[in-house]
Amino acid sequence: MYTVVYSVALSGLNGFLVGVEGDVQNGLPAFELVGLPASSLREAKERVRSALINSGYQWPRGRIVISLSPSDWRKNGTGLDLAIALTILSATQQIAPLSSHHIALGELALDGSLRGFRGLYTAAEFALQQSRQAVVIAPSSDEIQPLYSECDNLLPFNNLANVTGWLCDGNAQRHTTTRTLTVPTAPAHIPFTQQGVNEAFDLSDMIGQRVAKRALLIAAAGNHALLLCGPPGSGKSMLAERLNTLLLPLSQLEMSSLRQIYSVAGLPMQDHSLRPFRSPHHTVSTQGLLGGGAQPRPGEVSLAHHGVLFLDELPEFSRQALEGLRQPLEVGSITIARSSLSCTFPSRFLLIAAMNPCPCGYAGSHTHACKCDAQAIRRYQAKLSGPLLDRFDLSVWMESEYKISSPENESPSYGKILTSGDARERILQARLLRERHETDAKRRLDPSIIASLAPETRELYSRLVNQLHLNMRSAKRILSVAQTISYLDNRIEINPADLAEAVHMRALHPIENSFAEM
Known part of the structure; x- marks a missing residue:
C-alpha cells in the first residue's frame, strides 16, 4: 500500500x-x-x-x-x-x-x-x-x-x-516535560542593564588606557572593527572581554536568527539576551572559522552573528583563514559553495582583534627593550595583508606601563566613563539619535553624509583625503567613525574635531607605532 x-x-x-x-x-x-x-x-x-x-x-x-x-x-x-x-x-x-x-x-x-x-x-x-x-x-x-x-x-x-x-x-495524548516552559523575551524598550551579563567583567576594572576605552566605546556604538596592538600585559584581552558588556540586548528577531544558526550548528543556544562573544583559538582551521564541510555548517563568524568575534594574537591565525574574513566583514554574510549545493550563512558581527607588534612583543614599548631586528618585525607584521588591515576602522596602541590616575584627571572629551553601565547608557542614546537622524535623512532624500557637512568641515575632510592619500574605503569609514563620535556627543552635525579624532584613531596603526620607535 x-x-x-x-x-x-x-x-x-x-x-x-x-x-x-x-x-x-x-x-x-x-x-x-x-x-x-x-x-x-x-x-x-x-x-x-x-x-x-x-x-x-x-x-x-x-x-x-x-x-x-x-x-x-x-x-x-x-x-x-x-x-x-x-x-x-x-x-x-x-x-x-x-x-x-x-x-x-x-x-x-x-x-x-x-x-x-x-x-x-x-x-x-x-x-x-x-x-x-x-x-x-x-x-x-x-x-x-x-x-x-x-x-x-x-x-x-x-x-x-x-x-x-x-x-x-484524536486526543492530545502528549507528554511534555514536567517543568514549566519559560520563553526568553526581549523588553519593549532597551534597558541599561542586560540579562546574563557577567558582573565580573566591567569597564571600571581597567585603570588608565583612556584612548583604548574611547575606541571601545566608539566601536560598540557604531559597529566599527577595532584592532588593539601593544606589548604583553597592556590589557588588550582584558579590554576586549568587556566589549560585550557595552552592547545592547538582543531583540526578539535577532535572537530567533541566532537560534537558527546554533540549531544547525548543533550547539546549545544561550537562554538570555546577551549578545554572543566568540573567541576562537589562533589554531582554528579555516573551516572552523568561516564554516564549511561536506554538509556545510556555520563557522565562528556565523556563531558570532549579532555579537562579537574576538581574535587574540591576530598574526598567529592562518593567512587563509584571515583573508576569508574580508567578505563577511563587507557584506555581513558568507557563502559556502560545494559541487552539489551552496549555503549562505549570516555573519554580521563586530570584529575586535589583538596583536603584539613583533615576535618578542616589545617593539615600540617605552618600558621594555625589543630583541627583534627590523627584518623579523617586518616579517611578523607582513602576516597581515593590507586589505585586511584596511577593514579595521579603529587601530589603537596600548602601552604596558601601569599608571593610576584619578577620575578628575580624565579628559572631558573621553567622557569619564567609569562603568560598563555608564557606557551602555551613552551607546543607547547614540543609537537612538542615529535612528532618528537616518529616518529624517531618508525623508529629506539626502544623497550622502558629505552633503550635510558644514563648509569648514567639508574643506578639512577634502584636505585629509588628499594629504593622507586615502582610498575610497578608508575615506568612507573615517567619515562613518566621525559620525558615530558626533552621535556619542549627542550631536548630529560632524565638526572638525570629530574628523580629527576619527583620523587619529585610524592613524594609530601598530605598524607605524612599532617602526616609529626604531
Whole structure:
C-alpha cells in the first residue's frame, strides 16, 4: 500500500519540504531508501525497525520502498526518522493515513523515544511557516520551547507510542516535560542593564588606557572593527572581554536568527539576551572559522552573528583563514559553495582583534627593550595583508606601563566613563539619535553624509583625503567613525574635531607605532 508523510530537511539555514513516500508490497523482505539520502539517513532502517518493534508494532514482512521527494535534492540528518516510521505504519494499515497538514520531525531511539536533532529549531520554524493549518509533530525539547507560545500547532511528544496514540484517537495524548516552559523575551524598550551579563567583567576594572576605552566605546556604538596592538600585559584581552558588556540586548528577531544558526550548528543556544562573544583559538582551521564541510555548517563568524568575534594574537591565525574574513566583514554574510549545493550563512558581527607588534612583543614599548631586528618585525607584521588591515576602522596602541590616575584627571572629551553601565547608557542614546537622524535623512532624500557637512568641515575632510592619500574605503569609514563620535556627543552635525579624532584613531596603526620607535 502507498502512503506519504511530510517532513522537513535542511540545506544550510534554508528548509525544504520533503515527502516521505512509502510503498509496502509482498515479496522477499527488503528495505530500500531512495531519493539521495546521506549516510546518516541510510542508517535510519535499523533505528526505525527497533523503534517500531519496541513500541508494540509489527515490522512488515515484505518489500519496503521509501522515497524521499524531491528526489534530486540531497537529504541529510536524522530528523526524518519519525516520518519514515509513520509512513511504514500507515502503509501497513497499523495506523490511519496522515493528513497532508501533518509534518513530522524527530529522531527515533531504539526504544521508540523521540530525540532532538541538529537543526530541530530551524526545521520546526520552517514547518510552522508553511501553512497556518500545519500540525508539526516534534520531540519535546528545550531547543524549540520558544516556539511553543508562538503557535498552537506545534505538538511536542516524548515517544512514538504517544504520537500514534494521538493520531489514532484524536486526543492530545502528549507528554511534555514536567517543568514549566519559560520563553526568553526581549523588553519593549532597551534597558541599561542586560540579562546574563557577567558582573565580573566591567569597564571600571581597567585603570588608565583612556584612548583604548574611547575606541571601545566608539566601536560598540557604531559597529566599527577595532584592532588593539601593544606589548604583553597592556590589557588588550582584558579590554576586549568587556566589549560585550557595552552592547545592547538582543531583540526578539535577532535572537530567533541566532537560534537558527546554533540549531544547525548543533550547539546549545544561550537562554538570555546577551549578545554572543566568540573567541576562537589562533589554531582554528579555516573551516572552523568561516564554516564549511561536506554538509556545510556555520563557522565562528556565523556563531558570532549579532555579537562579537574576538581574535587574540591576530598574526598567529592562518593567512587563509584571515583573508576569508574580508567578505563577511563587507557584506555581513558568507557563502559556502560545494559541487552539489551552496549555503549562505549570516555573519554580521563586530570584529575586535589583538596583536603584539613583533615576535618578542616589545617593539615600540617605552618600558621594555625589543630583541627583534627590523627584518623579523617586518616579517611578523607582513602576516597581515593590507586589505585586511584596511577593514579595521579603529587601530589603537596600548602601552604596558601601569599608571593610576584619578577620575578628575580624565579628559572631558573621553567622557569619564567609569562603568560598563555608564557606557551602555551613552551607546543607547547614540543609537537612538542615529535612528532618528537616518529616518529624517531618508525623508529629506539626502544623497550622502558629505552633503550635510558644514563648509569648514567639508574643506578639512577634502584636505585629509588628499594629504593622507586615502582610498575610497578608508575615506568612507573615517567619515562613518566621525559620525558615530558626533552621535556619542549627542550631536548630529560632524565638526572638525570629530574628523580629527576619527583620523587619529585610524592613524594609530601598530605598524607605524612599532617602526616609529626604531
